[in-house]
Amino acid sequence: MKRLAILGATGSIGASTLDVVARHPERFEVVAITGNQRADILFQQCLRHRPRYAVIGEPAQAKALQEKLRAAGVATEVLAGASALEMVASLPEVDTVMAAIVGAAGLAPTLAAVCAGKRVLLANKEALVMGGALFMAEVRKHRAILLPIDSEHNAVFQSLPPDYASDPTRAGIQHIWLTASGGPFRTTPRERLQRVSPEEACAHPNWSMGRKISVDSATLMNKGLEVIEAHWLFNLPAQAIRVVVHPQSVVHALVQYVDGSVLAQLSNPDMRTPIAHALAWPERIEAGVTALDLPTLASLEFSEPDYARFPCLSLAYQALEAGGSAPAILNAANEIAVAAFLERRLPFLAIHDVIAETLGALVGRPVKHLADVMAVDAEARSIAQAAVERRRC
Numbered sequence: 001m002k003r004l005a006i007l008g009a010t011g012s013i014g015a016s017t018l019d020v021v022a023r024h025p026e027r028f029e030v031v032a033i034t035g036n037q038r039a040d041i042l043f044q045q046c047l048r049h050r051p052r053y054a055v056i057g058e059p060a061q062a063k064a065l066q067e068k069l070r071a072a073g074v075a076t077e078v079l080a081g082a083s084a085l086e087m088v089a090s091l092p093e094v095d096t097v098m099a100a101i102v103g104a105a106g107l108a109p110t111l112a113a114v115c116a117g118k119r120v121l122l123a124n125k126e127a128l129v130m131g132g133a134l135f136m137a138e139v140r141k142h143r144a145i146l147l148p149i150d151s152e153h154n155a156v157f158q159s160l161p162p163d164y165a166s167d168p169t170r171a172g173i174q175h176i177w178l179t180a181s182g183g184p185f186r187t188t189p190r191e192r193l194q195r196v197s198p199e200e201a202c203a204h205p206n207w208s209m210g211r212k213i214s215v216d217s218a219t220l221m222n223k224g225l226e227v228i229e230a231h232w233l234f235n236l237p238a239q240a241i242r243v244v245v246h247p248q249s250v251v252h253a254l255v256q257y258v259d260g261s262v263l264a265q266l267s268n269p270d271m272r273t274p275i276a277h278a279l280a281w282p283e284r285i286e287a288g289v290t291a292l293d294l295p296t297l298a299s300l301e302f303s304e305p306d307y308a309r310f311p312c313l314s315l316a317y318q319a320l321e322a323g324g325s326a327p328a329i330l331n332a333a334n335e336i337a338v339a340a341f342l343e344r345r346l347p348f349l350a351i352h353d354v355i356a357e358t359l360g361a362l363v364g365r366p367v368k369h370l371a372d373v374m375a376v377d378a379e380a381r382s383i384a385q386a387a388v389e390r391r392r393c
């Protein structure tokens with residue numbers, strides 16, 4: 001029996017995780033779930049999964065939810081705020097933590113799970129982008145098990161030899177390919193991109209996801225964040241991590257070996273596949289996902305990304321090469337710019353400009369502690385906010 005804490009349970013990954021968990025009640029027990037604001041969803045999830053703890057953003061919301069649950073005869077204890085997230089992520093009775101909070105808010109609780117030596121299922125890529133060196137050092141120090149949920153990284157993980165982590169040099173990897181669907185604007189001309197709306201940006205052709213990652217997919221910054229994520233997860237240099245556009249989202253990643261072999265993982269685009277893989281690893285369990293029917297796939301296409309129309313991807317490679325605090329600056333500026341775009345305060349193409357300006361305004365420095373990362377994050381956010389104001393639409 002695995003005992004789970006699901007950080008970000010009310011989101012898209014959280015809901016898919018609970019869906020897989022509910023298919024295997026003999027294997028999984030939900031000890032804690034968290035959500036920032038959606039008390040209605042959290043209430044329903046408590047009714048269904050009866051966790052010991054639920055965490056919500058504000059104390060007032062916690063009080064109301066606690067009363068509602070008590071009236072419904074549910075014994076879940078409701079807590080509030082960031083410290084409660086860290087507490088449930090490191091509970092002794094929890095062995096597995098799904099890290100599915102979006103953005104920088106996920107870093108501290110995910111790191112708390114790592115420092116408690118948990119098995120950490122990592123969806124929250126921003127945590128690794130912001131504090132990769134520090135994060136991986138804590139994974140090693142506390143012997144946490146880190147399993148990737150991001151479909152591309154989960155696919156790479158599945159296509160690597162099982163002993164890869166113990167000696168990466170023996171594996172003979174030339175490079176890996178992360179596939180990108182190209183997002184909703186794959187074929188949209190640049191002139192038109194100036195005027196696209198949040199609704200258009202969030203209408204992803206293949207995946208149903210939260211709004212922030214949907215915009216990241218539309219700018220291709222998502223793939224950029226994933227390049228940085230892959231660097232830390234698989235200990236590969238930037239030039240060994242390549243991106244290929246694959247509109248069908250069936251091949252999730254490929255590993256090119258020195259002998260000419262290429263190993264890949266294929267599945268229908270449904271996050272329950274990587275979630276089930278990581279939940280049960282090294283076993284396999286049913287995920288509720290429709291099997292891939294090869295004869296009905298008309299074609300699988302691959303092409304180079306268009307770096308001119310999607311310059312955010314280049315910014316991410318640059319930040320990775322620069323190292324130190326640069327990826328944290330990139331991430332913070334991106335979060336500010338994407339939030340402004342979603343609130344219709346910033347045009348789509350200006351997302352890139354805000355990030356580039358913020359990266360240019362700050363001198364990179366080494367980041368050794370969580371406090372260093374959070375300081376860089378705060379500084380980059382205020383510069384990015386000012387850059388947004390100047391471009392306000």
Ligand code: NAD
Nearest residue numbers: 008009010011012013035036101102105123124125209210
């Ligand atoms: P989402 O917006 O649907 O859900 C986000 C979750 O985080 C919610 O539960 C929300 O309440 C919580 N949250 C947001 N802000 C918070 C805060 N300040 N404090 C505490 N909790 C907070 O997002 P999602 O699509 O489920 O993505 C979650 C993470 O997984 C992201 O890092 C994303 O990049 C990654 N990811 C998602 C997918 C996908 O298919 N959705 C695929 C790969 C990776």
Ligand code: MG
Nearest residue numbers: 150151152226
């Ligand atoms: Mg992905």
